Amino acid sequence: MVTRLGILGGTFDPVHIGHLAAASQVHHDLGLDRVLLVPANAQPLKPAPIASGSDRLAMCHAAIANDPRFETSDVDLVRGGATYSVDTLGDLRKAHPGAEFFFITGADSLATLPQWKNYEILVTLATFVGVQRPGHSLEQLDAPHVLVDVPALAVSSTNVRDRVRAGAPIRYLVPDAVAQYVEDHQLYLGGLHE
Ligand code: ATP
Ligand code: MG
Numbered sequence: 001m002v003t004r005l006g007i008l009g010g011t012f013d014p015v016h017i018g019h020l021a022a023a024s025q026v027h028h029d030l031g032l033d034r035v036l037l038v039p040a041n042a043q044p045l046k047p048a049p050i051a052s053g054s055d056r057l058a059m060c061h062a063a064i065a066n067d068p069r070f071e072t073s074d075v076d077l078v079r080g081g082a083t084y085s086v087d088t089l090g091d092l093r094k095a096h097p098g099a100e101f102f103f104i105t106g107a108d109s110l111a112t113l114p115q116w117k118n119y120e121i122l123v124t125l126a127t128f129v130g131v132q133r134p135g136h137s138l139e140q141l142d143a144p145h146v147l148v149d150v151p152a153l154a155v156s157s158t159n160v161r162d163r164v165r166a167g168a169p170i171r172y173l174v175p176d177a178v179a180q181y182v183e184d185h186q187l188y189l190g191g192l193h194e
Contacts, residue, residue, distance in 0.1 A: 006102045007104065009039075009103070012039045016178075018155045022151075023070065025151065036071050036072065038092075039074070041080055057072060063178050084117040089125040103127070105130060123144055135154070
């Protein structure tokens with residue numbers, strides 16, 4: 001049997017329940033074996049992350065510690081430099097020969113897919129799976145994709161960071177282990193770019 005692997009790439013600064021609920025639903029609906037959370041090193045279309053790569057990976061790891069459906073992968077952090085999904089998929093294909101890949105993307109990032117590096121090649125390396133995200137339309141997208149209905153959770157990492165800075169609770173928006181990690185490591189307390 002061919003291994004069916006989901007990939008959820010992102011900054012994960014920090015990982016939150018929107019990421020996890022979407023990945024969980026795609027795992028179920030598409031009958032995936034596992035979903036890999038792959039923290040980006042530096043995303044070309046976004047400002048630099050606030051937390052370090054090792055903190056972001058550790059939070060992903062903590063978030064999924066009790067869930068055998070999920071794994072983390074450090075391929076993008078190890079490769080370093082700007083993270084391009086075509087390179088992510090190249091590295092993951094080497095690590096998982098013969099696997100079939102499903103690249104999970106929220107409506108906001110799916111909208112930018114035609115601008116990603118080596119787009120024509122990229123769409124042949126994985127099935128792109130679009131998931132809704134409150135505030136972003138999944139209609140009129142040029143990129144080829146399948147759609148999976150996921151619970152609409154209006155939570156973002158930006159929102160979680162803003163809440164930490166403002167002293168508001170993040171419990172139930174992130175797994176308890178992630179809230180604990182943020183507190184223990186005093187993440188996100190400073191200005192916009194620490
Ligand atoms: P930031 O606010 O820092 O941009 P984010 O919450 O958008 O963070 P990312 O790490 O940028 O999180 O997102 C990684 C992937 O997860 C993207 O494909 C994004 O569309 C998707 N995603 C993030 N949050 C949600 C959500 N609440 N529902 C569905 N998909 C989501
Ligand atoms: Mg984002």
